[in-house]
Structure formats: C-alpha cells, structure tokens
Amino acid sequence: MTPRILKETLSEWSREVHIPADLADRALRRRSRLRLTRFAGVVACAAVVAAVALLVPLVVVPLLGKAPVSQVGGPPVVVRVEPYRPTTPAQDVLADTENSPPKTMIAAGRVAVSAYYTWRRRTVDGREAMDRTWYLLDQVTESYEKTEWGWVEVAPGLRWAAVLERELPVRRIGIFDMETRRVRAWVPVDHPVGGVAWSPDGTRLVATAYDESPDLDMSSAGERQCPARVAATPGDPRQPPQTISTSRTGFYVVDVATATAGDFHAVDPCLTDNSNVRRDFRWSDDGTLVREASNIWKRPDAFYDLDGRPHDAPAGYVVTESKAGVSPDGTLLAGPDGLPTKVTELSTGKVVGRQRVLQLLAWADDRRLVALGCADTCGSEFHNGLVLVGVDGEDMVQLSVYRKNAQEPGTWQAVLTPR
Amino acid sequence: MDAAEERRFREFVSARAPALMRLAYLLTGGDQHSAEDLVQTALAKVVTRWGRLDEPEAYVRQVMYRQQISWWRLARRRRETSVADVPEHPSGRAGTHEAELRMILRRALARLTPRQRAVLVLRYLDDLPEDEVARILGCSVGTVRSTAHRSLARLRTTAPELADLRLSEVTS
Numbered sequence: 001m002t003p004r005i006l007k008e009t010l011s012e013w014s015r016e017v018h019i020p021a022d023l024a025d026r027a028l029r030r031r032s033r034l035r036l037t038r039f040a041g042v043v044a045c046a047a048v049v050a051a052v053a054l055l056v057p058l059v060v061v062p063l064l065g066k067a068p069v070s071q072v073g074g075p076p077v078v079v080r081v082e083p084y085r086p087t088t089p090a091q092d093v094l095a096d097t098e099n100s101p102p103k104t105m106i107a108a109g110r111v112a113v114s115a116y117y118t119w120r121r122r123t124v125d126g127r128e129a130m131d132r133t134w135y136l137l138d139q140v141t142e143s144y145e146k147t148e149w150g151w152v153e154v155a156p157g158l159r160w161a162a163v164l165e166r167e168l169p170v171r172r173i174g175i176f177d178m179e180t181r182r183v184r185a186w187v188p189v190d191h192p193v194g195g196v197a198w199s200p201d202g203t204r205l206v207a208t209a210y211d212e213s214p215d216l217d218m219s220s221a222g223e224r225q226c227p228a229r230v231a232a233t234p235g236d237p238r239q240p241p242q243t244i245s246t247s248r249t250g251f252y253v254v255d256v257a258t259a260t261a262g263d264f265h266a267v268d269p270c271l272t273d274n275s276n277v278r279r280d281f282r283w284s285d286d287g288t289l290v291r292e293a294s295n296i297w298k299r300p301d302a303f304y305d306l307d308g309r310p311h312d313a314p315a316g317y318v319v320t321e322s323k324a325g326v327s328p329d330g331t332l333l334a335g336p337d338g339l340p341t342k343v344t345e346l347s348t349g350k351v352v353g354r355q356r357v358l359q360l361l362a363w364a365d366d367r368r369l370v371a372l373g374c375a376d377t378c379g380s381e382f383h384n385g386l387v388l389v390g391v392d393g394e395d396m397v398q399l400s401v402y403r404k405n406a407q408e409p410g411t412w413q414a415v416l417t418p419r
Numbered sequence: 420m421d422a423a424e425e426r427r428f429r430e431f432v433s434a435r436a437p438a439l440m441r442l443a444y445l446l447t448g449g450d451q452h453s454a455e456d457l458v459q460t461a462l463a464k465v466v467t468r469w470g471r472l473d474e475p476e477a478y479v480r481q482v483m484y485r486q487q488i489s490w491w492r493l494a495r496r497r498r499e500t501s502v503a504d505v506p507e508h509p510s511g512r513a514g515t516h517e518a519e520l521r522m523i524l525r526r527a528l529a530r531l532t533p534r535q536r537a538v539l540v541l542r543y544l545d546d547l548p549e550d551e552v553a554r555i556l557g558c559s560v561g562t563v564r565s566t567a568h569r570s571l572a573r574l575r576t577t578a579p580e581l582a583d584l585r586l587s588e589v590t591s
Contacts, residue, residue: 005521005524006524006543007544008521010445010528010539010543013445013449013528014442014544016444016449017441017443017444019437020436020440023462024428024432026459026462026463027466104558140486141485142557179467180468181467181468
C-alpha cells in the first residue's frame with residue numbers, strides 16, 4: 001500500500017459526493033432560528049445524554065454586543081429551542097495529560113472542566129490582591145480560550161456563562177453565549193457584585209455584592225468588628241464572630257430570562273462565622289434557598305430565603321465534608337480530604353470504598369468521582385492534578401497534568417460544571 | 420451579520436462547498452446525509468463568527484474534523500460493533516487489478532474510525548506534516564503518529580489484499 005494509492009483512492013472516493021446547492025441557506029437558517037424565535041420556554045441541555053435534566057434559558061436581545069440591555073431597546077425574551085445539539089455525545093472521558101494549563105477539554109461522566117483560572121498576586125494601592133486570568137471552554141473546538149473577564153461562572157449544560165468584567169466588584173453582569181462567544185445580555189446592578197452562581201436549573205443567578213474587591217489578601221483586607229451577640233442556642237459552640245474580613249453586603253437574585261436583577265437583599269456578614277474575604281452566596285441543591293458555605297470543618301452551611309432572611313436548612317440537607325458531596329442517586333457520601341479519601345453509604349455510614357486521592361471534587365456518575373490525585377507516590381500533596389477514580393478506589397484515570405506545585409502563583413485551578 | 424457580510428459568506432460557501440463536502444464525505448465514511456449534516460453544522464458555527472475569522476476555511480475544516488470525531492464518540496460502541504466483522508475478500512492478491520485494489524481499499528477506509536480516517540486524510544490526501552495534523556486535531560504529534568500507524572495496520576487487517584503491498588509511511 002503506497003501513499004500514492006491511498007491518496008488516489010481518497011481523492012477518487014471523495015468526488016462521488018453530491019454537492020447540495022443550499023448549504024449557505026441551511027447554515028443561515030440555523031442561525032436565524034436562534035435569533036428570531038420568540039416564545040417562552042426552556043431548553044434541555046446537552047447533558048441529556050448523561051441523564052441529567054437541566055434547564056437553561058436562551059436569552060435573546062435585539063442587538064448582539066456589549067451594550068447594556070437598557071440601551072438596546074426593551075427586555076430580552078426567552079426563546080424555546082430544540083435541545084442544544086442533540087447529537088452531541090457525552091464524551092465519557094476526555095483528558096489532557098500533556099498541557100498544563102490544559103489546552104483541550106477535560107471531562108468525565110456528567111462533569112467537565114468548564115473553565116479554569118490562573119492566579120497571581122498583585123499590589124493595588126498598597127494592598128495585595130489575587131488576580132485571576134480566566135480560561136473558558138469552547139465546546140466547538142474542545143479547547144480552552146483565554147478571556148479578559150474578571151469572573152466566570154458556567155451554567156450547568158455548558159451553554160451559557162455569567163461573566164463579570166475586570167476590577168471587581170462591578171455594576172453589571174454579562175450573560176455570555178458559549179456558542180457564539182458573545183455577551184447576549186447585560187444585567188445592571190446598583191450594588192457592585194464580585195461573584196455569581198447559577199441555580200441548579202440554570203434559570204437564575206445569585207450575585208454576591210461587595211463594597212470592595214473580594215479577592216484582597218486576608219492580611220490586607222482589614223478586619224471589622226461585629227456587634228456583640230449571644231448564640232441563639234445557649235451552649236452552642238458556634239458563637240457569633242467577633243470580627244470579619246469581608247466587605248460583602250448582600251445579594252441579588254437575577255432572573256436570566258428577563259435579564260433583571262430584582263431587589264437588592266442585604267445580609268449581615270456577622271450572622272455567620274467565616275473568616276474568608278470572598279464569601280459568595282450559592283444555591284441550595286434544590287434551588288429554593290441561598291446558601292453560604294461554611295469554611296469551618298463539619299459546620300453546616302448557612303441558608304437564607306430569597307429575600308435574604310436566615311432560613312432553616314432544606315429538608316434532607318446533609319453536612320458534606322467534600323466538594324463532591326452526595327452522589328447523584330442520593331445513596332453515597334463523598335468523605336473529607338485524604339489521603340486516602342473515603343466514600344460512605346449515606347443511610348448507614350458504612351465505608352464502601354477508599355480512594356488514594358487527596359480530595360473528592362465531583363461525582364462523574366453514581367460510581368465514579370473526579371478527584372484531586374497526586375503524582376507518583378504522593379510525596380508532595382501539592383504535586384497534584386485531576387483524576388477519575390471509582391468508588392472502590394480502582395480504575396484511576398489521569399485527566400490532567402500533575403501540577404508541580406499547585407500553590408505557586410501561575411498555576412491553574414479547575415472549575416467543574418455538570419455538562 | 421449585515422447584508423454585505425452575508426453576501427461574502429454566501430460567496431465563500433459557493434466557492435468552497437465542493438471541497439468541504441468532499442472532505443466531509445471522507446470523514447463520514449462515504450455517507451452523503453451525514454456529510455451534509457457535518458458541513459451544515461460547521462458552517463453554522465462559522466456564521467456566528469463571520470467577520471472575525473482570518474481564515475474561515477481553515478476554521479470550518481478544523482470544526483469538521485473535531486466535530487466528526489466527537490459525534491463518533493457518542494456512537495462508538497454501536498459503530499465498533501458494526502465494524503467488528505472482517506469483510507469477505509478474495510483469497511490472495513494474485514491478479515488483483517489496481518482498480519479492484521482501490522475498491523478494496525475504499526471499503527477498508529470506510530471501516531476505520533473517524534479519527535483514523537481524519538488522520539489519513541490529513542496526512543496522505545492533504546500531505547500535511549504531523550505537527551500540523553496534531554494542531555488541527557488538537558492532539559499530540561505522538562498521537563498522530565500512533566494513530567496513522569494503527570490506521571494503516573487496520574487497513575491491512577481488514578483488507579489482507581493490501582497486506583503484502585509495500586507500506587510506505589510518510590514521515591514529516
């Protein structure tokens with residue numbers, strides 16, 4: 001078999017194809033369908049293949065570009081579209097073990113590295129801050145693209161992202177179309193925000209407001225005195241904090257379909273004992289409450305209703321000790337950082353498997369987890385990278401390069417999102 | 420996209436459709452319907468970025484290569500099953516005419532995976548060096564090399580008539 005025969009055969013074969021006359025029309029129609037369809041609804045995302053039903057609205061504004069919504073004539077509408085590329089596969093395991101930071105898409109099971117950032121310290125007005133450079137997944141090319149955003153949060157389904165401009169906190173939130181790579185709507189806010197999080201169904205954002213950068217170094221953030229309080233329950237070891245370091249003021253709940261932020265809800269940061277400067281709000285798993293993650297081991301998260309009032313934890317809430325938490329089928333619980341880590345049966349507490357990894361980050365499915373694994377014999381916990389591992393600790397697959405020192409400036413930090 | 424941009428896009432498609440369809444036909448293993456779908460999907464991606472691409476054809480080709488490989492992954496299990504059977508073939512190549520050999524080779528090419536076919540198209544039809552193939556497919560040079568090697572080996576396995584022909588693997 002010579003290259004000549006191969007070349008001639010390929011060439012000859014390719015000439016048998018019929019060339020349709022309307023290819024340009026078809027491509028333009030597909031684009032127009034996205035642009036012009038105008039009726040309310042939601043779109044199931046690409047993750048249907050992974051059996052994760054997620055709802056992601058499509059926001060359409062009359063003009064594409066960076067102008068705020070208020071300047072482009074009326075509110076955007078929500079359009080119903082067919083599931084985004086229904087033929088897109090759940091490419092079960094995608095790894096990039098050659099590039100650090102990664103260049104090509106990393107994913108396993110139901111989750112993908114939707115974005116990552118590299119960080120450096122920067123001095124601003126004599127105060128140290130963490131400066132992030134964000135890289136965002138481009139699913140078309142299955143690669144990561146450097147961005148100029150100050151903050152990026154990808155929605156479940158990987159179809160949309162919320163973006164904030166540099167120099168946090170900022171006064172508008174961008175709804176970024178991951179397919180066209182453009183901001184489709186800007187949501188103005190009166191109180192500047194420094195972090196955003198998508199609701200589990202992809203229809204809302206909780207945007208956390210700060211008076212100053214939430215990425216100031218702890219030592220330069222300054223402390224504020226909290227008013228003297230007594231614990232709600234006498235004898236409760238969870239005493240109210242005496243000081244805090246954050247400039248957090250409250251949150252907005254953004255309705256993505258209408259690109260409106262609604263009312264600002266002030267939340268007293270002294271209600272919970274958390275020493276972090278960045279104290280972003282997130283969502284409860286059922287999407288009914290706003291949650292503030294605890295930074296104290298085994299201490300439950302704090303919950304608020306959507307008006308900012310403290311609220312009991314939702315029914316069935318489980319205090320988790322890992323980022324992965326409870327398995328998708330609700331039966332297993334990922335344990336605290338290792339080495340090794342463990343997974344227990346939620347109902348009995350029985351250990352069902354141990355894994356030779358540092359942290360359990362996300363469930364790839366009911367039997368596998370994306371984890372932080374360490375290189376070689378785990379001589380250094382900071383020489384680590386992403387791996388896929390079974391609950392039983394077997395079948396470990398390296399997903400990324402092992403970073404030489406994950407704590408050094410310039411190293412990359414992955415963000416995992418259901419796809 | 421304004422009217423002028425749309426006109427330029429239509430001109431681009433009109434000029435390049437034959438080449439793009441031929442590539443798609445090869446990538447999809449000779450499936451007309453899938454080839455049209457592949458080109459249409461890739462062009463829809465180009466539309467959204469029209470005006471911002473220095474080399475739209477290079478972009479659409481890259482999308483096609485990667486898209487086809489991605490789609491294939493979804494149906495990998497099914498397709499691997501379907502190609503598991505070695506096709507019937509004449510015993511021995513004695514007397515095999517080159518035209519017949521090309522038909523055999525074509526059938527064997529159709530039974531490769533999209534990634535394997537993509538590598539062969541890029542290497543042997545487009546005559547691209549390994550590093551350029553790696554860039555287009557978003558993988559390493561080593562992966563390109565090993566895929567090309569495995570692809571040729573699989574051709575010989577599925578079409579033993581080709582086995583004792585001189586294998587001449589082009590190197591960059």
